[in-house]
Amino acid sequence: MKKLYFVETNGYNMIVSVDKDNDCRYLTETDEFPYMVNDTSEEKERKALDFLESVEDDSSWENDCNYEQIFEEFPVDIIAEIEKEL
Numbered sequence: 607m608k609k610l611y612f613v614e615t616n617g618y619n620m621i622v623s624v625d626k627d628n629d630c631r632y633l634t635e636t637d638e639f640p641y642m643v644n645d646t647s648e649e650k651e652r653k654a655l656d657f658l659e660s661v662e663d664d665s666s667w668e669n670d671c672n673y674e675q676i677f678e679e680f681p682v683d684i685i686a687e688i689e690k691e692l
Contacts (some may be wrong), residue, residue, distance in 0.1 A: 607689050610661060611653035613682040621657075622676055623664040623692065630676055631667035654686035664692050 611622045618635040619642070642651040676682065 608692050610658045610688050610690055610692075611684050612658055612686045613676075613684050615680060615682050621661065621667075623661075623667065624673060628673040629669070630673050631664045631669045632670060632671065632676065633664070633667045640666045642646070646667075650685050655688065658686060658690070661690065661692065 607626070609624045611624070613620055613622060619639055622630055622631050622632045622633045624630050640657050643649045643651055645653065
């Protein structure tokens, strides 16, 4: 099982997967990401959860940042999170 997070940064959105050892993979915003510019926080969370549920594999995502770099060094807002087998 991995935790998947949908996060907003001050420049873009991204998805982060975190395994039991806190190893991270991430995908920065692509055309497939949901459009959320004028959405309420509830609408953003619903769209983010739907998007996280659609993730099937994270093997092609970047893995050059660790948990602390992503969640503690950068200003990120977690919009949604789920646990999922990838």
